[in-house]
Amino acid sequence: VADGVSGPHSGRRVRRRDALPLYSVAGFLVLFGTWFAFAHSGWVPRLVLPSVETVATTFWRLTQDPFAGFTLQQHLLSSAIRFGSGFALAAAIGIPLGLMTGWFRWLDDIVSPVFEALRFIAPIAWVPFAALWFGTGFGGPVLIIFSGAFPPCVINAHRGARLVEPRLIEAAQTLGASHWRIITEVLLPGALPAIVAGLRISAGLGWQSLIGAELIVVSSGIGYLMVQGQSNLATPIVMAGMVAIGMVGFAIDVVLRAVEARIQRRWAG
Amino acid sequence: VAGSASERGGGRRRLTGVVTIGGLLALWVMLAAGGVVDPARFPRPVDVWRAAVQLSDRGYAGGTLLWQVWYSARLVVLGFLVAAATGVPLGLLMGMSRRAEAFINPAFLLIRPIPPLAWIPLAILWFGLGDTAKIFVIWFAAFVPALINTYTGVREIDGLFVAAARVHGASSWQIVSEIVVPGALPLIFTGLRLALQASWTTLVAAELVGAFFGLGRVLIIAAQDIYPGMIAYAMAWVALLGAAMTWALGRVERRLIPWRTA
Numbered sequence: 240v241a242d243g244v245s246g247p248h249s250g251r252r253v254r255r256r257d258a259l260p261l262y263s264v265a266g267f268l269v270l271f272g273t274w275f276a277f278a279h280s281g282w283v284p285r286l287v288l289p290s291v292e293t294v295a296t297t298f299w300r301l302t303q304d305p306f307a308g309f310t311l312q313q314h315l316l317s318s319a320i321r322f323g324s325g326f327a328l329a330a331a332i333g334i335p336l337g338l339m340t341g342w343f344r345w346l347d348d349i350v351s352p353v354f355e356a357l358r359f360i361a362p363i364a365w366v367p368f369a370a371l372w373f374g375t376g377f378g379g380p381v382l383i384i385f386s387g388a389f390p391p392c393v394i395n396a397h398r399g400a401r402l403v404e405p406r407l408i409e410a411a412q413t414l415g416a417s418h419w420r421i422i423t424e425v426l427l428p429g430a431l432p433a434i435v436a437g438l439r440i441s442a443g444l445g446w447q448s449l450i451g452a453e454l455i456v457v458s459s460g461i462g463y464l465m466v467q468g469q470s471n472l473a474t475p476i477v478m479a480g481m482v483a484i485g486m487v488g489f490a491i492d493v494v495l496r497a498v499e500a501r502i503q504r505r506w507a508g
Numbered sequence: 509v510a511g512s513a514s515e516r517g518g519g520r521r522r523l524t525g526v527v528t529i530g531g532l533l534a535l536w537v538m539l540a541a542g543g544v545v546d547p548a549r550f551p552r553p554v555d556v557w558r559a560a561v562q563l564s565d566r567g568y569a570g571g572t573l574l575w576q577v578w579y580s581a582r583l584v585v586l587g588f589l590v591a592a593a594t595g596v597p598l599g600l601l602m603g604m605s606r607r608a609e610a611f612i613n614p615a616f617l618l619i620r621p622i623p624p625l626a627w628i629p630l631a632i633l634w635f636g637l638g639d640t641a642k643i644f645v646i647w648f649a650a651f652v653p654a655l656i657n658t659y660t661g662v663r664e665i666d667g668l669f670v671a672a673a674r675v676h677g678a679s680s681w682q683i684v685s686e687i688v689v690p691g692a693l694p695l696i697f698t699g700l701r702l703a704l705q706a707s708w709t710t711l712v713a714a715e716l717v718g719a720f721f722g723l724g725r726v727l728i729i730a731a732q733d734i735y736p737g738m739i740a741y742a743m744a745w746v747a748l749l750g751a752a753m754t755w756a757l758g759r760v761e762r763r764l765i766p767w768r769t770a
Contacts, residue, residue, distance in 0.1 A: 364746045367730060
């Protein structure tokens with residue numbers, strides 16, 4: 240659309256394109272400039288809006304001195320371990336389940352209604368039962384991550400398995416392959432691009448669910464650090480926590496994006 | 509699992525579903541009657557029933573069922589509308605103007621990796637435990653999917669339509685209202701559906717962290733009282749309201765996009 244809107248004179252369009260990075264720089268400057276100006280103007284209390292520099296130095300200080308029991312790295316590590324466990328569990332159960340419901344119709348008929356009914360419960364609403372059943376240390380948060388990360392694993396594995404070319408399945412059947420071999424050697428590789436795409440969605444939802452769980456019930460982790468900062472009215476600590484969460488979430492996404500690109504390249508070739 | 513109902517309809521499938529759910533419920537009743545489950549950890553049917561009666565009659569966590577549902581639903585609708593009213597126009601703008609896109613994108617990319625739930629502590633610091641903090645957090649959760657999908661929808665419109673309209677002397681306003689918006693509408697609604705689900709999850713989380721009323725408040729008080737019956741009942745209402753809102757948006761979508769059959 241933009242091409243149509245910017246007019247038919249292609250020469251003008253090219254020149255405008257060259258100016259685009261300037262707009263991006265302007266966007267950055269306006270964002271940070273507004274923050275800087277407001278924080279230093281004295282209109283807004285420091286408590287409400289700390290300056291950019293304060294947040295940066297707080298971030299640095301949190302990596303050196305413990306807050307809420309641990310340093311920032313230790314909080315992040317305990318969050319990462321919980322996340323890794325819940326995510327691995329969701330993938331380890333969700334992907335085989337999705338492939339199997341994609342292959343066995345009767346299993347799909349049984350699993351679907353339960354799955355659809357449970358899916359409407361927001362992952363975060365499992366927090367009370369998770370705490371009651373598995374405690375607030377490790378098991379409870381892992382269940383919350385699991386409930387966030389599980390559905391995309393199942394759905395994508397299922398869809399991927401359904402979209403595998405019938406010719407391949409028929410060929411395997413003709414050669415006398417067992418159910419097990421069809422699932423592991425035909426459906427799994429065929430569905431892999433869809434599965435990896437699902438894993439990326441899972442990771443995002445799981446990471447977000449973990450933050451929610453840590454805000455509510457846990458006594459370590461990056462979410463807990465933020466809650467403690469909030470109850471101490473330490474806005475810079477809360478903001479530094481948000482920066483750390485954003486960085487980790489971004490890193491997770493970059494890694495999975497790389498895996499996805501690699502698999503798609505191999506499968507396309 | 510997903511979309512398979514339409515792949516092959518039929519009574520057999522529905523029957524299996526009813527039998528499965530019925531079987532699980534029967535199993536629950538039997539396990540509870542047999543004393544296998546610990547009522548302090550897992551609710552029995554009678555516990556859920558008692559919780560239902562208590563919440564409707566005397567109320568729990570500061571209000572009756574009607575009040576708590578109204579409180580949560582009102583906030584989610586408000587937050588969703590604010591997010592839709594900002595995200596969709598901004599998405600249209602970014603889709604139509606490369607300059608606007610270049611200007612807004614950096615800030616957007618910077619904020620996007622922060623999950624909406626991570627804004628909750630900051631929202632409480634800034635606005636306290638009241639309505640404003642909730643709407644602020646919901647806005648962050650719902651704004652992103654509304655914007656991205658609107659933007660993608662606009663970008664996928666064939667530029668030829670716009671060029672043709674321009675040649676025939678259509679005004680900018682006509683191009684926006686008669687080509688860009690209708691063309692992007694299916695994806696706009698996809699975005700709104702995702703935004704609505706995100707709004708609901710986020711609100712429940714925000715109410716769990718700190719609120720005066722609402723279903724999330726009921727959940728967290730029930731957790732503190734170790735009251736499994738009430739936890740289960742409140743969770744059922746969280747699911748029910750989420751489903752009802754998705755259904756209502758689907759009705760609006762079918763009304764506005766009659767040409768889309770799916």
